[in-house]
Amino acid sequence: MASSSTATPSSAAVPVAPENSARRGTAVADVRLSPNGFWGRRQEVNGAATLAHCLDWIERLGWLENIDRVARGEVTVERAGWQFSDSEIYKLLEAMAWELGRRDDAELEATFASVVARVAAAQDDDGYLGTAFGHPGLPPRYSDLAMGHELYNMGHLLQAAVARVRTAGDDLLVEVARRAADHICREFGGDGRDGICGHPEIEVGLAEFGRAVGEPRYLAQARLFVDRRGHGSLPVPPLQSAEYFQDDTPVIDAEALRGHAVRALYLSAGAVDVAVHDGDVALLDALRGQWDHTVERRTYLTGGMGSRHQDEGFGDDFELPTDRAYCETCAGVASVMFSWRLYLATGEVRYADLIERTLFNVIATSPAADGRSFFYANPLHQREAGAVPTDGVNARAEGGTRAPWFEVSCCPTNVARTFASLPAYVAAVDSSGDGSTDGDVAVLMQYADGRAVIGDVVLDVQTRYPDDGLIRITVLEAPDAESTLRLRVPAWASDAVLTEPGAESHPVAPGWADVRRAFVSGDVVTLDLRLAPRFTFPDPRIDAVRGTVAVERGPLVLCLESTDLPGDATIDDVSVDTTSAPIASGDGASVTAIVADPDERTPGALPFTSAPATPLRAGATELALVPYHRWAERGPSTMRVFIPTADGTDSTAATDGR
Amino acid sequence: MASSSTATPSSAAVPVAPENSARRGTAVADVRLSPNGFWGRRQEVNGAATLAHCLDWIERLGWLENIDRVARGEVTVERAGWQFSDSEIYKLLEAMAWELGRRDDAELEATFASVVARVAAAQDDDGYLGTAFGHPGLPPRYSDLAMGHELYNMGHLLQAAVARVRTAGDDLLVEVARRAADHICREFGGDGRDGICGHPEIEVGLAEFGRAVGEPRYLAQARLFVDRRGHGSLPVPPLQSAEYFQDDTPVIDAEALRGHAVRALYLSAGAVDVAVHDGDVALLDALRGQWDHTVERRTYLTGGMGSRHQDEGFGDDFELPTDRAYCETCAGVASVMFSWRLYLATGEVRYADLIERTLFNVIATSPAADGRSFFYANPLHQREAGAVPTDGVNARAEGGTRAPWFEVSCCPTNVARTFASLPAYVAAVDSSGDGSTDGDVAVLMQYADGRAVIGDVVLDVQTRYPDDGLIRITVLEAPDAESTLRLRVPAWASDAVLTEPGAESHPVAPGWADVRRAFVSGDVVTLDLRLAPRFTFPDPRIDAVRGTVAVERGPLVLCLESTDLPGDATIDDVSVDTTSAPIASGDGASVTAIVADPDERTPGALPFTSAPATPLRAGATELALVPYHRWAERGPSTMRVFIPTADGTDSTAATDGR
Incomplete structure (x- = not known):
């Protein structure tokens, strides 16, 4: 399949890069996390174990065989997995692409190419790609928009292609994605089907892929999907509600996130993308208000979101049970996606604060130390010890023990792609000229031992964070002129102390702490966040x-x-x-x-008494x-x-x- | 369809009558509740409005047409309702039968006969009855034991026939039930399929129908179903667990009720039936232990059971959220069924106490005053006011407003059959000779204004209970010899006062309060339960x-x-x-x-702070x-x-x- 594109690897090898944003995350290769540090260790394990673990399960369960069968034109008699199993392949490809952007690995590159080739072979001539509809033995394409997940799957394909085009340039995966995106624009464009997908994801996929390959049609189609939502167009399955799909209220009108948590958060991320692209301040403000309301009233101390097992959904305000907290790992991933986009759009510190909370307490909680088993739900109270799944598959999301795989196994690959792209969330270049500065600001917002290239500033960061609160930042390179290093002081760090080069230590309040000067190589800035338990x-x-x-x-x-x-x-x-x-x-x-x-209580008596x-x-x-x-x-x-x-x-x- | 039976209306026109039990509830015609009283009013509304309301919805939604189509031998192309919709017809027939046992009503009798004739016409030659399997256009019989509900449906048919045979004698419904029960014994007997139904109910249906028509084979089949359960024989659907079906642990080994609450409680009721019939003390003790554990740790103050919307299920011990309390109305009905059987088996007051709590706070909560809309779930905390369903059907069980009907509409007919058979739970004759008495004891256990024939004692009860705690009982007829009137003093009534004929008032402790004497007509016993709020x-x-x-x-x-x-x-x-x-x-x-x-809190800040x-x-x-x-x-x-x-x-x- 010949490519007509001229796209090449971007220096901005990041998951999100709004072209009209003043802020941009650091490229995956630009932040090198020390393998001894909290996040560096996890990134190592992810590359060394989790990627292969996921591929092994996907292959073993026949989810790749689904692709091959479609490629061979065979009639599907019994299909393995759920209608969204293709998405696991794409999320894994995304994780592999980021990992390959971080380090060379010929074997991983070959594995990646082999999976991509199988995917490409299953693509229809018109660009449609999917193994649960539209082929012999399967229901017709788009015959179940509410639950079919066809656009959802292709949305993840597009995100994988974003990772690939920005780390390796155009290739077969990017071409496959472009053909799929073109198909979707034809099929669901202004003159096409007036439909949306029951599970948002295509919005965020189309928007970023459109940016990555410079195709505004894709962004326009993402906008169409966002605008079409909330008008009750999806048929509601039995015992379900439009709220589950966020099809009850248009995004612009909603006050809080509601319904299925991952759906709500992916949709919100995609909506920020189109709001920023279109300069739609009203839409962005609506989303910021929803974030505020959701964080104030529907979010756990861990950053976890989703109070209900039923519908994997948000609850009412202040409905935050600890024992039945769902806090799906994927909702944590999606929350980081939403918050990161809001940070890029606004530069506000609270979004980075929530990202840190969610990374440490939801996403880092999911995988075991060996990267081969995972939590799906993350309750804050476990009343009965869980059982270790005997055959490796946890059929239900609950249980209290990490499992190698799940009946619905969205979380392992979501953890994998997040860890592989983690450097993008550690630091950012802020060119907005806000506040007292007018040049680029190097923003360091997550603290991890390692080395970071942030625009024209290069930093060496030494820290045992989060075991210790001392962060020692050595400037290795900096522009000759004055420049600003901006450090995040988390909201909880009420006793933080900053030491600038050659100066006395001084307290800094939570928020952004700017150090502005003409840095010279060897300058050391230390931030002590003081981690006394509280x-x-x-x-x-x-x-x-x-x-x-x-x-x-x-x-x-x-x-x-x-x-x-x-x-x-x-x-x-x-x-x-x-x-x-x-x-x-x-x-x-x-x-x-x-x-x-x-x-001691009376046998058979209710657990309620006349006195405390x-x-x-x-x-x-x-x-x-x-x-x-x-x-x-x-x-x-x-x-x-x-x-x-x-x-x-x-x-x-x-x-x-x- | 000619009947070969000689069964006639029983003087024991009650839902449960173990032949070897020393206790028996009062026949539905023997307790006349005043229409001005709490329960009498509800019984009137039930007969005057709810029965017709349910029939109207069942007809309108095509659930009776399902029956007609099978009778006509037509191919089913699109079937209305869920696979358990037949059961609503049978529960309504049961309610009608009890109602007809309580009062003459030619129009209701004609309606009853007309529905029965339609049901009878749909029965297969071998006795099978069902509209979702085994006929043209439908899957084969018993091809989905886990979720098919075929035996569940027929279990409700048998309970309807119990009501009919005990109030009116043998008729077409009883004959249809006998043929269905025979079919089930052939199909699932010791030499037949080694299967159980995913939703227990057939056990309780077979056991009581066996007693009602004197057929021990049916009781033996009920026993088989109870014993087969808990060995993991049911295929577990995706994302489900064996616990949901109570197929994880045999009844004899379980420590607590678990999984789907209505399933667990129907199963328990049927298991008590077979334990009592077989004199199986170990099984009865296991069930009593499960009742104790469940009441002590998994039951709400209302008597409601089922902590989770997910699975409509019990939770872990002490997992009793108020806002997401499910407390399905049907679980309340099933809890009364379970507790009543344990009362009959043991004579212990605590079972009658829980029945009262559940009747007043779960079952009475469900219907609106007009008997035409219902609560399905009964949470103890509603954070957002519910919406009135626009088209009359509440698709989901939640909502905070009563709805005329539900997508799964098990509760209205369950309320109807409970109200129609309510007299059976008000009083009982105890012939056990326990304690200081050796003759029959007339036990009055629920207090309602009206008149009660309890064995050879006839009482007039005057009370405004539960608005007032004073209960004035006038003996209208009594045997010449000494006899005992046993009154229930609820566990909460710590200040109760009893006044025997011609004696001073004296305090009585919670439990049974016996009044033993040679009663003469006109004797008055008063019990003041003193309803100060607490x-x-x-x-x-x-x-x-x-x-x-x-x-x-x-x-x-x-x-x-x-x-x-x-x-x-x-x-x-x-x-x-x-x-x-x-x-x-x-x-x-x-x-x-x-x-x-x-x-006031910081916008966008989590709802957690460093100080209270x-x-x-x-x-x-x-x-x-x-x-x-x-x-x-x-x-x-x-x-x-x-x-x-x-x-x-x-x-x-x-x-x-x-």
Whole structure:
């Protein structure tokens, strides 16, 4: 298949690059994370284990065979996997493409090319690509827009092609993507079908692929899909609702994210893309308002989104149960996509803050240390220890243990593509000239040991973050003139201290901390974020956690695991004395806790009584809390993030002195 | 269709009559509830409105046409309704049969006969009856045991036939049921298919129908189905689990009810039936243990069961969220079925206590006052007011408003059959000779204005219960010798007072209160249950309601509705001062409450802070609470049963004095 394109690898090898934005993330090859650091280690494991692990499962379960069967023109009698299984192939190709943009690997390149060749062979002459519709033995194309996922699948194909064209230039995958995008524009353009896909993703795929290959038609088609949504055009399946698909209210009119969380977040990311491209301030403001509302009322302490197992969906405001928190890993990935686009559009620090929270407490929680098993749901309270799946596949999203694969296995490849593209979110060049600066600003927003090229500034970053809050930044290269280094001081870092070259240390408030000067090579800037563990109290409107407290340390949410309990105490017998501050311990903290024996109750009596319970109390003891991201790594356990307070005060009254 | 049976209407016109049980409920015609009383009024509305309402919807939606099409031998091209739609016809027939056992109604009798004739015409020659399988255009019989509901449907047919044979004697419906039961015994007997139905119900249907027509084969088949369950024989559909079907653990080995709540409870009821029939003490003990565990840890204050919308299922122990409480109305009906059978088997008062709680707070909550719309789910906290369904059908079980019909519309007919058979649960004859008595004991266990024939005792009961706690019982007829009248003093009635004929009043403790004497006509016994409203505190292990309190009054759980709030206050701004006792007011209570303005927070900030919130507090005000069973009757509202306490104490520490 000959390519007519002239696209070449872009210096902006990033997932999102709005051409009219003043901010741009760092290219994947421009940030080198040390393999000893928190994120560098994960990136290594991702490249060394997770990519092959995912390909192995996709091949084993016949999802690639689906592609081959279509390529051979065979009649499909029994199709393996769900109607969205193609997307896993594309998400894996995207992860491979970013990984290949980060480092040379001939074997991975050959694997990538081989999968792409199989995909290309399955593409129809008119550009349609899909294995669940439109071929012998299958239902007709676009005969189930609500649940068919055809455009969703191709949206992921386009995102994979974005990764490829920006890291390696035009090739067969890019050509396949271009033909698919052209097909979609013909089929669903202004003169075509007036339809949308039940699962948003094509919007974000078309928008960025349009930018990557310089094709405004694709961006216009993304805009059409965004604008068509919310008018109830999708047929609602039995027992379902239009809200599930975000087809209840147009994006411009919505007040909060709702319905299926991943759908809502992918849609929002795509809508920011088209709003920025079109300079549509009203649409962008609507999306910013939805982000605010969602973060204020529908987001967990971990950054997790999606309160309900039913519909994998958002709940009502302040409906944030910890035990049934869904917090799908993919929703964490999608939340980062949405927040990152808002950061690029606005330069506001809060979006980067939420990205950090989500990266450390949702996305990093999913994979096991070996990169071969994953959490799908990320609850904040596990009442019963999970079981290790016997055949490797966890049929349901729940369970309390990481599983190698899932019946619906969207999360492993989503983690893989996020880790492989992580450098893009670590730093950015800001050319907006906002505030006191008029040149490019080098923005360092996620802290990891390594080396970063940020525009014409090159930095060496030394840190043990998040185990330690000290970040030592050495300038290796900088322009001769004055320039600005902008550092993110997270919202939780109330005691942060900055030391500029040759100057006294001084406190810096949460937000952006700018260091402006004519840097010379060897200049050292240190930022100490001071990671003393801290208590965090919930808003009293969150019923699920009234009268409890959580402990955080730096960007990490901590948790109590049954593994760390003495004797036969259970996780639900513990309360925390909040009059004693938590103390740093290992990579977690220790707290003063009280382990109580619940009252004996009358057999067969309801768990409600005419007087408040007065459990017997043992003496205070010190209990260890560990980072939430590594819970259940020492075997199945029960766990909680929010722990009842032992001092008899609920969060609404602690300061009343009663 | 000629009948070969000699069965005639039984004096025991009750849903459950174990032949070797020492206890038997009162026949439906033997308890006449006053139409002015709480239950009598509902029974009137049921007969006058709900039965016709259900038939109208069933006809309109084509669920009876499904039957006709099968009778005509037509090819089904597009079938209306779900695979379990037949069961709604049978549950309605059961309700009609009980209603006809209670009062003559020629028009209802004609309607009943007409529906039965249509059902009979659809029965296959070998007794199979069903409209979703086994006929032209449909999948083969029993090709989807997990989700096909074929035996489930026929189980409801058998329960309808029980009602008919015991109230009217043998007729066409009974004959149809006998032929269906014979078919099932042939098909699934010891030499037949080694299968079970994904939705239990056939067990309870076969067991009771076997008793009603004196056919032990049916009881043996019920036993087979109970014993076969729990060995993982059902194929588990994608994203589902064996637990959903109770096919994970045999009934005899299970510790708690789990999975789909209605399935679990119907199964339990059928298992008690076979345990009692077979004198299987071990099985009965296992079921009693499961009841205890479930009531202690998986049951709401309303008696509602089922914590999860997902799977319509039970949750883990102490997983009792109020906002997402499912508490399906049908699970309430099924819980009454289970508890009633355990009462008959043991004579223990706690089963009757839970029945009362469930009747008043789940089943009575479902229908609107006009008997033409229903709640399906019964949450204890509604955060957003529901919408009135525009076309009458609520596609989803949620919503916060009663709906005329549902996409899955199991609840209306289940309410109808329960109300029509309600007299059977009001009183019982106990011939066990337990305790100090050796003759029959007349047990009055639910209090309603009316007249009751309980064995050879006839009582006139005057009461405004549950609006008032005074129950005045006049003996109209009694045997010449000494006999015992046994009255239930509910577990919550800690101040109850009993007055025997010609004696001083004396306090009686919760449990059974026996009055033994040679009654003469005109003797009056009064029981005053004293319905002062009371605070009820949750077990500290229930995270969802930590730091809250509920208010109950007699058997009624009360709730706060937004309808009763001053100004623009919202339901979630209210806390209750538990140092002031609630005061009776109308049919509810008033409490001293504090309405707070939530703190202003930073836009876009997570709802978690480094210090407990200190909301501004307005002065104390009196707020009215209304019975939960009538919430949303005054229009869509927000609502909560458990309200945060204002006194700064959570339930674990209130007595610590801190």
